[in-house]
Amino acid sequence: MARNFKSNRNPAREAKAPAYVAYYVADKGEDKSFWTRIGAAWDHEDGKGLTLQLDLIPVTGGRIVLRTPSETEEKGA
Numbered sequence: 540m541a542r543n544f545k546s547n548r549n550p551a552r553e554a555k556a557p558a559y560v561a562y563y564v565a566d567k568g569e570d571k572s573f574w575t576r577i578g579a580a581w582d583h584e585d586g587k588g589l590t591l592q593l594d595l596i597p598v599t600g601g602r603i604v605l606r607t608p609s610e611t612e613e614k615g616a
Contacts, residue, residue, distance in 0.1 A: 558582045558589065559605040563597040580605055 557579035566572045578593035597603070 555581060557608060560608050561591065561593060562604045562606065563595070563601055564604050565597075565599075565601040574604075577603070579608075 559580040560576060561578040561580060562574045563577045564572050564574050575595070577595040577597070578591065580589045580591045582589060591605075
């Protein structure tokens, strides 16, 4: 049985590239850390905030880092 869901998402917003990419950074010793992409953030139209969409929420410490997307990420996204 197929289900039809209405989306409240703005189609124009989905097409816009994110202003930042969210990474979870787990430190493994002094010289090593692992970066895992976990989501993205978009600027608000009024310039007074961000919408952060996380696809994964880390539960074991570490930190979340927001970075501007690189050119290769923008082309692949």
